[in-house]
Amino acid sequence: MDGRLPGRDLNATALYTLYHEKWQDHVKRKCNDTYVDAAIDKLRIHRRDLAAKAGVAVSVPSLLHDNVKIATKSLRATAGNQEQSYVWRLDKISTAPQIESHATLSLNGVLPAPMYETCPPASFNHLLDWHDGDSMDFTPFPDDASFDLDAYLTYMEPSTDTDDSDDDLGDKKRGRRAEMMLRDTADDVQQKYDISVAKMKEVFKLAFVMEDDEYDNIMNAAPFPQERQDISSRLDTANASSLEEWTGSFVQKHYCPVPHCRLPDCAHVSGRTILKEPWKSPESVARTLRRSPSKPCANDCYMQNGELGADELEEWDALRLATLKAAIQSYPEASSCELAIWCHASCRQFELQRSQLPYRDESPPPMRSRGRSARRATKIEVTNKLANAAASAENWTGYPFSVPCNHAGPCDKNSGCGCFDTNKRCEKWCGCKTNCVRKLAGCNCKSCNTSNCPCVQESRECDLSVCHGGRHILGRQHPCCNVLVQDGTHPRVTVKPGTYGWGLFADEPIRLGQYVGEYFGEYMSVEREDLEDPVAKFIERSYGYAATKGWSINSANIGNETRFMNHVTKPNVKARPVIVNGDVRIGFTALAPIRKGEEMFLDYGPHFFPKE
Numbered sequence: 001m002d003g004r005l006p007g008r009d010l011n012a013t014a015l016y017t018l019y020h021e022k023w024q025d026h027v028k029r030k031c032n033d034t035y036v037d038a039a040i041d042k043l044r045i046h047r048r049d050l051a052a053k054a055g056v057a058v059s060v061p062s063l064l065h066d067n068v069k070i071a072t073k074s075l076r077a078t079a080g081n082q083e084q085s086y087v088w089r090l091d092k093i094s095t096a097p098q099i100e101s102h103a104t105l106s107l108n109g110v111l112p113a114p115m116y117e118t119c120p121p122a123s124f125n126h127l128l129d130w131h132d133g134d135s136m137d138f139t140p141f142p143d144d145a146s147f148d149l150d151a152y153l154t155y156m157e158p159s160t161d162t163d164d165s166d167d168d169l170g171d172k173k174r175g176r177r178a179e180m181m182l183r184d185t186a187d188d189v190q191q192k193y194d195i196s197v198a199k200m201k202e203v204f205k206l207a208f209v210m211e212d213d214e215y216d217n218i219m220n221a222a223p224f225p226q227e228r229q230d231i232s233s234r235l236d237t238a239n240a241s242s243l244e245e246w247t248g249s250f251v252q253k254h255y256c257p258v259p260h261c262r263l264p265d266c267a268h269v270s271g272r273t274i275l276k277e278p279w280k281s282p283e284s285v286a287r288t289l290r291r292s293p294s295k296p297c298a299n300d301c302y303m304q305n306g307e308l309g310a311d312e313l314e315e316w317d318a319l320r321l322a323t324l325k326a327a328i329q330s331y332p333e334a335s336s337c338e339l340a341i342w343c344h345a346s347c348r349q350f351e352l353q354r355s356q357l358p359y360r361d362e363s364p365p366p367m368r369s370r371g372r373s374a375r376r377a378t379k380i381e382v383t384n385k386l387a388n389a390a391a392s393a394e395n396w397t398g399y400p401f402s403v404p405c406n407h408a409g410p411c412d413k414n415s416g417c418g419c420f421d422t423n424k425r426c427e428k429w430c431g432c433k434t435n436c437v438r439k440l441a442g443c444n445c446k447s448c449n450t451s452n453c454p455c456v457q458e459s460r461e462c463d464l465s466v467c468h469g470g471r472h473i474l475g476r477q478h479p480c481c482n483v484l485v486q487d488g489t490h491p492r493v494t495v496k497p498g499t500y501g502w503g504l505f506a507d508e509p510i511r512l513g514q515y516v517g518e519y520f521g522e523y524m525s526v527e528r529e530d531l532e533d534p535v536a537k538f539i540e541r542s543y544g545y546a547a548t549k550g551w552s553i554n555s556a557n558i559g560n561e562t563r564f565m566n567h568v569t570k571p572n573v574k575a576r577p578v579i580v581n582g583d584v585r586i587g588f589t590a591l592a593p594i595r596k597g598e599e600m601f602l603d604y605g606p607h608f609f610p611k612e
């Protein structure tokens with residue numbers, strides 16, 4: 001017993017009492033801009049207290065920035081028995097006293113960088129299911145003792161004012177205010193009652209008679225303490241030897257393999273309990289290795305409803321069959337119950353298709369190719385006009401990633417085709433026929449290292465399952481130079497105090513032109529990024545990288561080491577946005593040879609730092 005009341009005691013009256021308390025709190029607090037300032041102050045005080053406790057020793061190394069030698073000060077401090085490394089940065093090369101910003105500590109005008117410099121790792125870009133305008137709450141690494149979650153959540157509360165007009169903004173604010181109060185109530189309920197989240201959601205829905213959308217918004221984002229803690233405890237730091245390994249296993253545990261699904265812990269993930277082994281491509285596939293499920297699954301299980309009949313066999317296209325093979329090859333011992341989601345299929349249908357496979361599977365390793373189309377690439381089947389439109393990311397509308405179309409008839413203006421409407425190419429995941437003119441037929445070049453390659457011309461990486469008739473395999477008979485992002489091989493790098501706060505350093509020599517990594521983060525609409533701007537200003541760091549006109553990839557809340565690359569006007573690394581299977585991704589390559597231990601820099605462009 002943890003002192004909580006039994007869940008059955010939570011009736012509507014008890015719930016309303018809690019809700020009413022929240023409502024009164026809210027009225028008292030008068031959540032307005034002053035309140036947001038107070039939250040920032042709280043964070044400042046927290047940091048100052050932490051620093052005040054520290055024993056201070058200062059060393060003065062010097063740094064070379066844009067060929068100017070700058071003296072910097074770094075400070076190591078001890079808080080309790082824990083040594084902390086504070087990073088100090090020079091805001092301006094000036095001896096004039098500076099205005100204090102996020103901390104009251106200052107040393108000759110040098111300001112400490114904020115402490116929460118790390119965040120959960122990502123190995124692909126994410127869009128949240130409650131998205132369309134919302135963003136992920138910042139979740140620091142569990143080792144970041146200084147991060148004050150309460151203060152942060154308070155800070156993130158929407159500011160409210162007395163604006164009672166009926167305009168959209170007023171409605172939106174009122175809606176969000178109600179949402180906050182309900183979330184706080186949910187939080188309280190979990191602390192007071194021994195009740196499962198599922199049960200609590202039920203009670204809420206009943207008591208507040210919510211619309212489905214409204215209910216989902218609140219419940220998906222509710223900071224249930226238990227679920228929150230789970231996220232950090234699920235990051236298995238102890239058993240991972242590198243950030244990459246950690247990232248990889250985190251993603252595998254929390255994201256399903258369905259290409260366009262980017263929902264952390266989606267229904268597929270919660271339904272799967274066994275697929276948590278690291279991804280490896282096995283030597284061969286033997287069906288005898290397969291585990292037998294102990295009970296039928298909920299996805300129209302093959303163990304139910306009698307013998308599987310050949311007449312139930314659906315006609316699957318080459319991509320789906322290749323996905324099926326890739327799934328089996330990756331997890332030979334997994335049952336069809338576990339793998340069916342790879343093909344968006346029922347477990348019964350998956351099992352049937354599986355039974356048609358030869359005993360040994362000869363398909364290529366899944367990391368190299370998500371699917372293998374039987375289609376031969378002979379010529380480019382699209383008009384120049386379409387190619388030009390697709391090549392210009394700036395002209396795109398809608399999401400910066402592929403949303404498969406699915407409709408009757410050809411992909412034209414009459415069919416309600418999303419790809420047509422947003423002027424994008426159809427991808428292999430799309431529901432249209434393989435000969436759809438909006439699909440890129442792939443290239444037929446030798447190695448795709450010139451601008452003659454039609455994929456390169458459209459700023460796309462080659463699709464190894466389509467280009468060269470599906471035989472365009474890295475490092476083999478038809479080597480391809482245009483799959484850097486998909487291949488993902490990059491040199492080792494280290495994150496440590498750099499020229500401006502944290503920086504990224506080469507851990508091994510890097511060749512000119514070598515691929516150095518990809519920028520991962522959260523897909524954020526421009527509107528959302530504007531809302532996050534005060535936070536970026538407060539922490540004095542921005543992590544948004546424009547992917548298209550309306551969207552950026554923002555690593556403020558989730559990202560990888562590349563988020564630590566600082567800016568100079570003569571950089572040694574350059575970014576190259578590229579379309580990979582319909583998604584805009586940002587890869588980096590070296591602009592010059594980089595020595596081991598050298599800091600890696602980007603040019604953020606003319607708009608990042610406003611002109612003085």
Ligand SMILES: C[S@@+](CC[C@H](N)C(=O)[O-])C[C@H]1O[C@@H](n2cnc3c(N)ncnc32)[C@H](O)[C@@H]1O
Nearest residue numbers: 500501502540541542543563564565566567568
């Ligand atoms: C993408 S982050 C780079 C990593 C960052 N240094 C950190 O500690 O997390 C971008 C932020 O780094 C800092 N920064 C990078 N280059 C800078 C420069 N040349 N001058 C001043 N600040 C810079 C700014 O605070 C900027 O918002």
